[in-house]
Amino acid sequence: MEKILKYFLTAVIMVTLSFLLSCHNGKRDISEESGDDNSLTGTDDTTAFSEIVITKEQFESSGMKVGSPMPAMFRQTVHANGYIFAAPSGWVKISTMIPGRVRQINFSVGDYVEKGQILFTLESNEIILLQMEYVEAFYQLNSLKASYERQKALSEEQIASQKDFINAESDYRSLMSKVEGLRIRLKMINIDPQKVEQGIIIPLATISSPIHGVAIKQDLVLGQFVEPQATVMELVDVDQLRLNIHVFEKDLKVMATGQQVLYYDPDDMNRIFEATLSHIGKSIDQDTRTVLCIARLIPADRSHFVNGQFVETEIITCQRESSAIPEQALIKDEDRYYVLILVGEDNTHYIFRKMPVSIGVIQQGYAEVLDKGLKKVLTEGSYNLSTQD
Template identity: 35%
Template sequence: MKNISFIYASFLALLIAGCGNQKSTETSNEESTETSTVIVTQEQFNSSGFALGNMQKQTFPNMVETSGMIDVPPKNKAIITALMGGFVKKTPLLVGDRVKKGQPLITLESQEFVKMQQEYLEVFNQLDFLKAEYDRNKTLFEEKIASQKNYLEAKSNYETFLAKSEGLRKQLQMLNISPKDVEQRIITPEAVIYSPIDGSITKMHVSTGSYVSPSMEILEIVDNEHVHLELTVFEKDILKIKKGQEIQFKIPEASEETFGAEVYLVGTSIEDAQRTIKVHGHLEKEDGGFLPGMFVDAKIMTDTTKAWGLPEEAVFNVEGSSYLLKLISKEGGDLQFERVGVTLGDSYAGHVEITSQEKLNDNDQFLVKGVYDLFGN
């Protein structure tokens, strides 16, 4: 700003006490004060879009500071395991690949799959005979030709094989092997695992040829369409947290932007070790590129207070101290400002709380727009 001049006026008052010759003086007391002023012409004030403003009573929230991470609901995450052990025959996917519900994920191969199909086929083939024996003995028993023992034995055999057949059928269906194909003597050594949800592959723990046991995690799928905050609140602040309260959060490793959320669920039990409770928050916007596992710093608004405030852009910093430019006079069309040190409180919605007001009152005017052009911070 070429036409903006900075005038720094300083004076030093020395009190000299002593006796004798005027050339032999002794300084007994020294005091110095310094004031800084900034002068802006009316022309520059108008052309640069500067603006004045007064302190106003603003609503500032009381915040509980906490931390946590971005997470997804349990229904949006799937850990893929095998029902039975087998060797990986086919793995066409990589971490980051997008999959649809019902899409093949991995193909396993095992002799156990063949044995189960053989067992099912043997049981299935006996059902017709056992059913006929049961019906025949039932008729003979009702006509009092056959004994009750033969009837009950035939009934037991049939129902036992029927239950075994149904059990094996369900196991085959869980392995995604068609019982109808087995009934047609089409037996396969392979079992395919399909995706239970839409999402992206976030973990892959196997490769072609590796053995998979029933307890082993094969891969993980996460659907990022709905993410939420999972925050940790300490015991001393628990009673302040209620459903519906506003949350402001940042992702410090990724952005300085502040995002909004709302308390949706508050945990009902305290974790003994850390004396904390979990708070579940729903995001205002879920299209911000958030990924599960991102660390967040958050503030939960518990209540509000009224305090004197000014726009944040009215404040500038010099060597770690905060200052305002207070209008002290208008002479000859120029505006003269005095630099006034202040102590700041909380910030909210573009305004900052002014907590030290010894030299200020609500009639004072301050430069609230254009400070950055003068000081560049």
């Protein structure tokens, strides 16, 4: 009996041990199962992998979209203020070389002027006296010329003294220089010296345009007395408008001629124009700490601007193509960015997972993605889901 009891107890113990061992082997290793998910990014940040489940009906009604990063151009730019100004050869200030009273005005502000057209006329005693002085000197010169040639011939034959010849030559060349100077002064006020030599005295001086362009200033009225050197009109050749850019000295190291410049009127930012950087200044303005740079405009764009107009500019110093997603696809949490990735679906639901993403430049509504292999990103509607997270 005692032997039988011993065998019975042994059998009970063996059965119990077998049962306990079978229960232990049947347990699931949760850490091993979840380890596959963490291996996707190699991070222990379990909060970054929170999942959001929505119905397909919600997805459609909210206008959500899923996509992959697409190639986009990203630019590094220098922002600077600029002004539209004509080149020095295309901007002229009109003044007179002789005093006089305004007799006639032919153009007003905004009028287009061809090169050589008469802008206005002056009348004065000085104009008449200049012509009289010229004609008197001109005829006197003929007399001195004859005397000079006679003294020269006598000197060569050693009949006249050398001193008489030198005096005659001096008088002749001195008056010749005076006549030439008076002739130039007459031409400067558009009076033909040949007519004056014929005894025709012209009472008016005409002031002509040295360039073709548009009158941007006109300070004349009929009967006004004009002093010499006073600026009374200004003309600008719109074909010579260019962009003057004031760049801070710290930005000069990334700039080079030939770079593309985008510029626009701050009051009309929807219209962006292009120019090409042609000159970089070599002197710093001590008041503003800026350097004057010049950009060449596209000829067809010049008609949209006026001389002296203020614009804002973006100088493109570098540009590259990179993968990008819409900026609205990003979810910012403190100093990190996240996106929602589609990880699964069934007949009625979508499953999204919140994943960290490395972002480069953000420009014009697109974000540069530095991570490789990113796909199935919720590109529209991520904000609505992030607020539910």
